[in-house]
Amino acid sequence: MSTADRPLRRDAERNRRLILDAARDLFAARGLTVTLDDVAHHAGLGVGTVYRRFRSREELINTLFEERIGAIVALAEEGLACADPWLGLTRFLESALELQAADRGLKELLLGTSEGRDHVARIKARMAPLGTELVRRAQAAGALREDFAPQDIPLLQMMLGAVVDATQPVRPELWRRYLALIIDGMRADGARPEPLTVPAVDFKQLDAVMRAWRPPQRRE
Amino acid sequence: MSTADRPLRRDAERNRRLILDAARDLFAARGLTVTLDDVAHHAGLGVGTVYRRFRSREELINTLFEERIGAIVALAEEGLACADPWLGLTRFLESALELQAADRGLKELLLGTSEGRDHVARIKARMAPLGTELVRRAQAAGALREDFAPQDIPLLQMMLGAVVDATQPVRPELWRRYLALIIDGMRADGARPEPLTVPAVDFKQLDAVMRAWRPPQRRE
DNA sequence: CGTAAGTGGAGGTGGTCTCTCAAGTTATGA
DNA sequence: TCATAACTTGAGAGACCACCTCCACTTACG
Numbered sequence: 001m002s003t004a005d006r007p008l009r010r011d012a013e014r015n016r017r018l019i020l021d022a023a024r025d026l027f028a029a030r031g032l033t034v035t036l037d038d039v040a041h042h043a044g045l046g047v048g049t050v051y052r053r054f055r056s057r058e059e060l061i062n063t064l065f066e067e068r069i070g071a072i073v074a075l076a077e078e079g080l081a082c083a084d085p086w087l088g089l090t091r092f093l094e095s096a097l098e099l100q101a102a103d104r105g106l107k108e109l110l111l112g113t114s115e116g117r118d119h120v121a122r123i124k125a126r127m128a129p130l131g132t133e134l135v136r137r138a139q140a141a142g143a144l145r146e147d148f149a150p151q152d153i154p155l156l157q158m159m160l161g162a163v164v165d166a167t168q169p170v171r172p173e174l175w176r177r178y179l180a181l182i183i184d185g186m187r188a189d190g191a192r193p194e195p196l197t198v199p200a201v202d203f204k205q206l207d208a209v210m211r212a213w214r215p216p217q218r219r220e
Numbered sequence: 221m222s223t224a225d226r227p228l229r230r231d232a233e234r235n236r237r238l239i240l241d242a243a244r245d246l247f248a249a250r251g252l253t254v255t256l257d258d259v260a261h262h263a264g265l266g267v268g269t270v271y272r273r274f275r276s277r278e279e280l281i282n283t284l285f286e287e288r289i290g291a292i293v294a295l296a297e298e299g300l301a302c303a304d305p306w307l308g309l310t311r312f313l314e315s316a317l318e319l320q321a322a323d324r325g326l327k328e329l330l331l332g333t334s335e336g337r338d339h340v341a342r343i344k345a346r347m348a349p350l351g352t353e354l355v356r357r358a359q360a361a362g363a364l365r366e367d368f369a370p371q372d373i374p375l376l377q378m379m380l381g382a383v384v385d386a387t388q389p390v391r392p393e394l395w396r397r398y399l400a401l402i403i404d405g406m407r408a409d410g411a412r413p414e415p416l417t418v419p420a421v422d423f424k425q426l427d428a429v430m431r432a433w434r435p436p437q438r439r440e
Numbered sequence: 441c442g443t444a445a446g447t448g449g450a451g452g453t454g455g456t457c458t459c460t461c462a463a464g465t466t467a468t469g470a
Numbered sequence: 471t472c473a474t475a476a477c478t479t480g481a482g483a484g485a486c487c488a489c490c491t492c493c494a495c496t497t498a499c500g
Contacts, residue, residue, distance in 0.1 A: 048491080051490060151422065177372075200372050213378065216382075232477060
C-alpha cells in the first residue's frame with residue numbers, strides 16, 4: 001500500500017485514524033456486515049474519503065484485523081503455560097469466548113466467513129497443534145473425558161457463539177452459563193460438576209432473546 | 221381464504237398441490253429465506269401462478285406450517301408420557317432437534333423469526349408449562365441437576381441448532397455428539413456420563429464446516 | 441499563494457426480492 | 471361444440487440495498 005511512499009498530509013493522517021477507530025467500533029459491535037457508508041458516517045467523514053484510503057471493504061478489514069487475528073493463538077499459548085492442564089483448557093475456552101463476545105467482527109473472521117481467507121487459514125494452521133496439545137494434556141491428567149477431540153473445540157465455540165450473538169443485548173454474560181454446563185459434560189468420569197454461577201434468563205428475557213434471534217444468512 | 225367459495229378448477233387444484241409440495245421441500249431444506257420465484261420454478265410453474273394462489277410469501281408460509289407448527293407440542297407431551305422422567309426430558313430434547321434438523325423452515329419459525337408471529341406465540345405459550353413440567357419431574361427424580369431451568373431448553377435448542385445448520389452438508393448427525401455432551405453436563409451430581417457414540421469430525425471435515433459457516437443476518 | 445493532496449456525498453452500477461399485468465391457454469357446462 | 475370464466479405465464483415494475491466512482495470544492499504546505 002502507500003505506507004512508505006510519502007507521508008500523508010496531516011489531515012489525511014488524522015482521518016485515516018478516525019476511519020480505523022470507527023471501523024473497529026462498528027465491526028466489533030455489529031460484525032463484518034457493516035457497510036463502508038456506515039463506517040464513514042460514524043467517523044464523521046464522507047464515503048469518498050474512506051475509499052481514498054482503502055481500496056475496498058476487504059482492504060480495510062485486512063488492515064484492521066492484521067494484528068488482532070493472532071490474539072486467539074496467544075490465548076492458546078497462555079492455556080498451555082498453565083500448570084494445571086484442565087484449567088489451561090477451560091480457561092482457554094473461556095477467554096476465547098470472551099474475545100468473541102467483545103469483538104463480533106473478529107469472531108466472524110475466525111469462525112470462517114469468506115473474507116480475509118489467507119491470514120485466517122494461516123492462523124488456523126497454527127491453532128490446530130495448540131488445541132491438540134491442550135486436549136492431550138488435560139486427558140493425560142485424567143481430568144478431560146477420553147472421547148473428547150481437539151476438533152470439538154471450534155464447534156463448541158460456534159455453538160456458544162450463537163448464544164453470545166442472541167443474548168448480547170439482553171444478558172451479555174449468559175454464554176458463561178452454557179459454557180459451564182458444557183464443561184461439566186467434558187469432565188472425565190468421576191469428576192463432580194460445579195454449580196452454575198450465572199442464572200438462567202427469566203421468561204421475559206427469554207422472549208426478548210427469541211424475538212431478536214435471526215437465522216444464519218443463506219449460503220451460495 | 222377461498223376454501224369454501226367454490227371448488228378450484230382441476231388444473232388449479234393440481235398446481236396448488238405442486239406449489240405446496242415444492243414449498244415444503246424448499247423451506248425444509250433451505251429455510252424461510254427462499255424466494256417465491258424459487259418455489260415456482262421448483263414446482264415447474266410460473267411465479268404468477270404462485271401469486272394467484274397465495275397473496276404473499278407470508279400467506280404461503282402460514283398455510284404450510286399451520287399444522288406442523290404444533291408438532292413440537294406433541295413431542296413435549298410424548299416426553300411427559302414417558303415413565304422415566306430423565307428419559308422423558310432427554311428424548312424430548314433429541315426429538316425436538318430431529319425436527320429442527322429435518323425442517324429448517326419450521327426451526328426458523330419456532331426459534332423466533334419475525335414471520336408468522338401469532339401462531340408461534342400461541343405455541344410458545346403452550347410449550348412453557350410442558351417444558352417446566354419435564355424439568356420438574358426430572359429434578360424430582362434426582363436425575364437432573366437442580367440448577368437447570370426450563371428456560372434453558374430453548375437456548376440449548378438454539379446452540380445445537382447452530383451445529384445442525386453448519387454441519388448439515390458434511391455430517392448431518394454431528395449435533396447428536398454435542399447433545400450427548402450437554403446432556404452429560406445436565407446430569408445431577410453423582411451420575412456417570414455415557415460415552416459419545418457419534419465420532420468427532422476429522423480435520424478435513426472441520427475445514428469444510430468452517431468454510432460453510434455464515435454469520436447470522438443483521439438485526440434491525 | 442500556487443498547486444498537489446485531500447474531501448464529500450449524490451448517484452452510477454449491479455444485485456436482490458416481492459409482486460403485477462396483459463396476452464395467451466384451458467377446463468367446464470350449457 | 472363452443473362461449474367464457476378461470477387459469478397460467480414470465481418479463482418487468484417498483485423497492486430496496488451495498489459497493490464504489492467522480493468531480494466540483496476545500497485545504498495543507500513548500
